[in-house]
Amino acid sequence: MPANLPPQYYEAEERYRLAKTNQEKLAILKKMWAIMPKHKGTDKLQGDLKAKISQLKKEIQKKKKTGKSTYSRHVDKQGAAQVVIIGSLNVGKSQLVASLTNATPEVAPYPFTTHEPLVGMMSFENIKIQLVDTPPITDEFIEPWLPEIIKYADYVILVVDLGSEDILEEMDMVLKKLDESRIRLTAKEEEVENDELSDKFCKKTMILGNKSDLEGAEERFQMLKELHGENFSIVSVSAKNLEGLEELKKKIYEELNIIRVYTKEPGKPADMMDPIVLKKRSILIDAARVIHKDFAYKLKYAKMWGSSKFSGQQVDRNHPLEDGDIVEFHL
Ligand SMILES: Nc1nc2c(ncn2[C@@H]2O[C@H](COP(=O)(O)OP(=O)(O)OP(=O)(O)O)[C@@H](O)[C@H]2O)c(=O)[nH]1
Ligand SMILES: [Mg+2]
Incomplete structure (x- = not known):
């Protein structure tokens, strides 16, 4: 039986070859695992993949124990406010920064395109707001310096992919990963202002549903509003088709207080x-x-x-x- 692998699998494989860190490699291997059809024809591949995943996990564990240094990537504030753009893989964080600012971050159809914080200035009426593009947060990995960037910023935009079936899981995963870094994302001003009363660092956040041009986006946007509308402002855009961006800018300005x-x-x-x-x-x-x-x-x-x-x-x-x-x- 031939393996019959979908093109996304080969894209991921290529990405794996170029991956720089073990964490990235692990996340890509897991993605490949998810994409790979599970049948007789892929038995051997499945076995190889499993072995690679387990080997990588061991290596990552070992490195953790030897305590690698986590140097900071502090971004100096510029303009009226600093807004950090976060989210899981491939949701369009970089496309958003490219569409809203003068910056030209790399945008690509495969995961782990962004490795470093990248800054762009967004004009709104007569002021400029600084946007910071960041690497993805995955279940396996969050850049050790990313929580500090989030804590320092004035506002957070959590981007989710309205075209993705797993939109809720991905959003929950990001919230959970940040919770582990003792950061709570919230829309509630009171929580942010009184966060010394909490054991968490509270950050005012908007949920941004991107890729509104894709099929099923409108339903997922409505679902997000129903489930999370009380806790977050939720906005929908297509960063790629430049839809909803003017409303988004206005909303960001209002939310910045x-x-x-x-x-x-x-x-x-x-x-x-x-x-x-x-x-x-x-x-x-x-x-x-x-x-x-x-x-x-x-x-x-x-x-x-x-x-x-x-x-x-x-x-x-x-x-x-x-x-x-x-x-x-x-x-
Ligand atoms: N249809 C559609 N595709 C989009 C939109 N925004 C981004 N994309 C596509 O989604 C893919 C990922 O975009 P990126 O901006 O690189 O995503 P990212 O979140 O920065 O990805 P990482 O840096 O790897 O985490 C690219 O193929 C983009 O062209 C959108 O509004 N609509
Ligand atoms: Mg990116």
């Missing part, structure tokens, strides 16, 4: 292209601090246009700020 405040000098118009970005519920003195440390001390009062009762109203240092406010500082 930031405001833009503009400054002006007396007698001149405000520079509406260069906002100061602050957390929601910031006050005047916070804006002053961003401009200069000394500014906050020297500030006597400010005039304000926007959310104040009347235009050009004189306000004090504790005055609350809102998105779109214009302030004129007086020292």
Whole structure:
């Protein structure tokens, strides 16, 4: 009986040849195992594959015991906020970053394309938001430095594949892997703000269903909303066909809970292209601090246009700020 293997098997095999780490190799072998039809014609192959998988597992265990160092891949923040894109294999994380930013990460039909964090800047109206593409999280492996990147970021986008039958399992797997690293992904602001009360590090997260162009995507999107809609904001896009991306950008901005405040000098118009970005519920003195440390001390009062009762109203240092406010500082 001929083995009759599907083309995906040969793609995975090629990928296996190029794989750099044992963890990657193991994940690919498991994928090959899943793809391989189980019948008499593949008996020998099945045996070989099993042996390889078990050998690799042993090697990985041994390495763990000798305690390899886990050096960090810290990504400096740039722009108004840093958003990290995570998810399991092949869900389109890199395609998303390629479609939303000026960056050109490698996008490919096989798993484990991305090995390192890669940064792109996404424009939204008059600000820029930094996106960080990351390697996949699998049941077998998570890059040891990835949890630190997630903890440091301002916001997380967990990408899932709306074309995949295993969408729920894959999402749960990612949540579980992060839970093991003591990270809880949540949409709930209260949890994030009070996470010192929890034994977990809580991170505000959106679930992004990608590949909305594929068959069955709409049903899976509805199912996700039903099952997880209470705990997460859930958005659907096609990163490849550029569908839903404008709504996504707006949603990211809203979820970041930031405001833009503009400054002006007396007698001149405000520079509406260069906002100061602050957390929601910031006050005047916070804006002053961003401009200069000394500014906050020297500030006597400010005039304000926007959310104040009347235009050009004189306000004090504790005055609350809102998105779109214009302030004129007086020292
Ligand atoms: N149909 C469809 N395919 C997509 C979409 N986005 C990405 N893909 C395809 O999915 C495959 C994987 O895309 P990547 O962006 O490399 O996925 P990834 O999540 O970065 O993969 P890893 O880095 O290996 O984890 C590629 O073949 C893409 O062309 C989409 O919106 N629709
Ligand atoms: Mg990738």
